[in-house]
Amino acid sequence: MEQIPVLIPLCLILAALVSFLLGTWRRALAYPVASLGAGLSFAIALWGLITVLNNGPQHYYLGGWVAPIGIEYVLDHLSAFMIILVTGIGLLCIIYSLRPVQTELGERSVFTYPLMLLLLAGLSGIVLTGDLFNLYVFLEIASISAYALIGSGDGRAPVAALRYLIMGTLGASCYLIGVGFIYSVTGSLNMSDVASLLPGLYQSRLIIGAVALMVIGLGLKMAIFPLHLWLPDAYTYAPSAISALIAPLMTKVAAYILIRLLISVFSPHYLGDVLSVTPILGILGAIGIIAGSIMAIAQRNLKRMLAYSSVAQISYIALGIGLGNPIGLVGAMLHIMNHAVMKGSLFQIAGALQLQGLVEVNDLAGMGRKLPYTMGAFTVAALSMVGIPPACGFFSKWYLAAGCIEAGNWVFLSALIIGSLLTAVYFFRVLEKVYTSPDAPQVTSRYSRPCLSMLIPILIMAIAIIGLGLANSFIVEYLLEPAASTAIWSGR
Amino acid sequence: MAKLLSHWPYLLILVLMALGLYGVLSKHNLMKKVIGLNIFQSSIILFFISISAKWGATVPVIDPELDATDPSLYANPLPHVLMLTAIVVMVATLGVALSIIVLIYRRYHSLDEREILERMRQE
Numbered sequence: 001m002e003q004i005p006v007l008i009p010l011c012l013i014l015a016a017l018v019s020f021l022l023g024t025w026r027r028a029l030a031y032p033v034a035s036l037g038a039g040l041s042f043a044i045a046l047w048g049l050i051t052v053l054n055n056g057p058q059h060y061y062l063g064g065w066v067a068p069i070g071i072e073y074v075l076d077h078l079s080a081f082m083i084i085l086v087t088g089i090g091l092l093c094i095i096y097s098l099r100p101v102q103t104e105l106g107e108r109s110v111f112t113y114p115l116m117l118l119l120l121a122g123l124s125g126i127v128l129t130g131d132l133f134n135l136y137v138f139l140e141i142a143s144i145s146a147y148a149l150i151g152s153g154d155g156r157a158p159v160a161a162l163r164y165l166i167m168g169t170l171g172a173s174c175y176l177i178g179v180g181f182i183y184s185v186t187g188s189l190n191m192s193d194v195a196s197l198l199p200g201l202y203q204s205r206l207i208i209g210a211v212a213l214m215v216i217g218l219g220l221k222m223a224i225f226p227l228h229l230w231l232p233d234a235y236t237y238a239p240s241a242i243s244a245l246i247a248p249l250m251t252k253v254a255a256y257i258l259i260r261l262l263i264s265v266f267s268p269h270y271l272g273d274v275l276s277v278t279p280i281l282g283i284l285g286a287i288g289i290i291a292g293s294i295m296a297i298a299q300r301n302l303k304r305m306l307a308y309s310s311v312a313q314i315s316y317i318a319l320g321i322g323l324g325n326p327i328g329l330v331g332a333m334l335h336i337m338n339h340a341v342m343k344g345s346l347f348q349i350a351g352a353l354q355l356q357g358l359v360e361v362n363d364l365a366g367m368g369r370k371l372p373y374t375m376g377a378f379t380v381a382a383l384s385m386v387g388i389p390p391a392c393g394f395f396s397k398w399y400l401a402a403g404c405i406e407a408g409n410w411v412f413l414s415a416l417i418i419g420s421l422l423t424a425v426y427f428f429r430v431l432e433k434v435y436t437s438p439d440a441p442q443v444t445s446r447y448s449r450p451c452l453s454m455l456i457p458i459l460i461m462a463i464a465i466i467g468l469g470l471a472n473s474f475i476v477e478y479l480l481e482p483a484a485s486t487a488i489w490s491g492r
Numbered sequence: 493m494a495k496l497l498s499h500w501p502y503l504l505i506l507v508l509m510a511l512g513l514y515g516v517l518s519k520h521n522l523m524k525k526v527i528g529l530n531i532f533q534s535s536i537i538l539f540f541i542s543i544s545a546k547w548g549a550t551v552p553v554i555d556p557e558l559d560a561t562d563p564s565l566y567a568n569p570l571p572h573v574l575m576l577t578a579i580v581v582m583v584a585t586l587g588v589a590l591s592i593i594v595l596i597y598r599r600y601h602s603l604d605e606r607e608i609l610e611r612m613r614q615e
């Protein structure tokens with residue numbers, strides 16, 4: 001039972017190795033092995049979730065060295081929530097990727113599946129580890145796989161990948177210096193150990209420097225508003241299967257690291273009241289919501305529009321962190337999940353359309369009659385992005401708004417509402433083209449229905465958007481509120 | 493001033509870090525950017541190593557002549573181990589960066605950022 005935390009990344013790393021070896025022997029074998037590995041890790045993650053709900057957090061000590069000395073893997077409420085998200089979306093994306101990888105990458109597909117699995121292994125390691133340096137290593141495993149995957153695309157993809165590599169490596173390096181500062185003051189790398197040593201050191205200049213460096217570094221990885229410049233190009237020019245995998249997961253896991261540091265290492269009280277880091281994040285988030293949405297409205301390319309919309313949606317998470325109260329943080333964590341599912345679905349659909357040569361928003365005229373299922377899923381995801389009630393996007397915004405009201409922060413609340421209206425502007429523009437415009441003449445001959453291996457993940461994602469919306473009270477009550485309540489909040 | 497001089501390794505690290513950042517941010521050649529990135533990362537390695545440096549201490553293997561009870565006689569091995577891992581990470585990053593640069597060069601026949609942007613616009 002206590003091995004569950006370590007089994008998930010291990011299973012993915014092993015699957016990466018096996019799919020690479022079998023893939024070099026017979027190229028067709030890489031895909032089934034990768035799906036099997038991701039499916040197995042998803043099953044273990046579900047088992048882990050049930051275990052956490054029944055028996056509480058699970059700890060695993062690598063090599064039998066107990067916590068402050070050895071590396072600890074923790075499966076608590078927040079990481080159980082995130083690991084389901086990472087492995088679930090990873091599984092759906094790998095199933096989805098059969099056709100896009102075949103047509104877009106061809107020969108290179110031998111390397112694509114092992115890299116996708118390594119990316120998932122890195123992300124699941126980030127989610128599960130309880131050690132600050134181990135987190136850096138997993139962060140770089142995930143990032144390096146992401147650079148390689150984006151760089152494998154055609155056209156401008158390598159330039160976008162190199163830009164992402166430079167920004168991402170600078171971010172990870174900043175995080176590493178921060179870890180060095182913390183280690184040189186406390187002499188420990190274990191998160192819970194550091195958390196117990198920190199309260200006496202709140203005024204130490206090294207700790208303040210460490211907080212600043214870590215937040216900037218993770219801000220780069222997470223693409224918080226002024227640090228988002230790598231994101232639109234990377235998401236737009238990546239092969240469609242790759243952007244469907246990276247867009248929902250990479251930035252969201254960076255946001256998870258920020259939340260993990262906030263509640264498990266530092267405390268909201270320290271970052272909010274003593275250093276006022278979280279209020280700054282909130283202000284950047286409020287600016288980012290407006291700026292990202294306006295940039296999204298200005299785009300003609302569908303994937304680029306979704307990429308700028310990602311910048312805006314990540315700003316919602318930053319705003320939730322910045323509110324400095326438990327409801328706002330619950331909203332931020334719920335929005336991590338909702339946005340991952342919605343953006344995963346939208347990028348999968350955008351990839352399916354790109355395979356048929358439909359890249360621009362204007363190309364989509366009249367597609368609602370030709371691709372009813374795909375466009376139906378698109379509509380569900382778009383309505384959820386705007387925040388229409390039964391879909392999940394509404395509920396995280398609801399918690400964020402409740403957090404704004406509790407904090408009495410009307411500026412943030414108005415940014416939230418204006419952001420939703422702007423989201424409505426750019427999605428209804430697409431929906432109007434899809435359902436009401438006459439058919440675009442040049443497209444009619446090229447259209448064909450997406451194959452089943454793409455359609456099924458797209459439909460599962462669309463159902464998940466509604467299902468997670470209906471299940472939101474369960475998720476908040478059993479997973480997110482216990483996670484948020486472990487932190488030390490101001491005024492308690 | 494005396495305090496600054498007694499911390500000279502950190503000053504050196506700061507200079508290296510600034511050099512690396514300057515390379516990343518202001519050079520137009522992609523190769524030079526990657527070199528700058530590497531200098532930046534190397535300064536972090538030096539930083540970790542210098543926080544564990546200690547005068548008059550020996551390697552962290554128990555010496556029968558010294559007593560094992562006094563930790564100040566032994567250097568701290570952990571930062572070195574961490575940096576071994578970090579070096580592997582940095583080598584992997586460098587490898588991916590160099591192969592992406594090769595791809596870019598094959599496609600645009602240039603490594604100058606301005607020229608690549610110019611060619612992208614013409615496409």
